[in-house]
Amino acid sequence: MKNLLIWYPKCSTCQKARKFLENNKISFEERHIVENTPTKEELRTWIEQSELKTKNFFNTSGLVYKELNLKEKLPSMTKEEKLELLASNGMLIKRPLLISDKQILVGFKEKEWREIK
DSSP states (O other): OOEEEEEOTTOHHHHHHHHHHHHTTOOEEEEETTTTOOOHHHHHHHHHHHTOOGGGGBOTTSHHHHHTTHHHHGGGSOHHHHHHHHHHOGGGBOSOEEEOSSOEEESOOHHHHTTOO
16 A cells, blocks of 8 residues: 555645655655545544554644534543544544554654654
């Protein structure tokens, strides 16, 4: 599988991640996080593969997250409810995501991305 970059083109962090991949000659396909929002099943798979908690996939600095008051609501939600919520709006998902056979990277931290397998 080729690397899959799930991003939002207007996001400066996503732009940095894309440029990083290009500059380091790492092949990838891209997918717009809003126009083609990850499904509940994709998110479930990626969360399990990443070994991160579901809450790590939420864009906590986003407007939608704040408008829905999710800081207060998430702790009492089930994993299924969180997955459904994430799949309902791409702007709720932390971005960029880099999906490969070997790893899942959430957000852009250059040090982590330098270790792409």
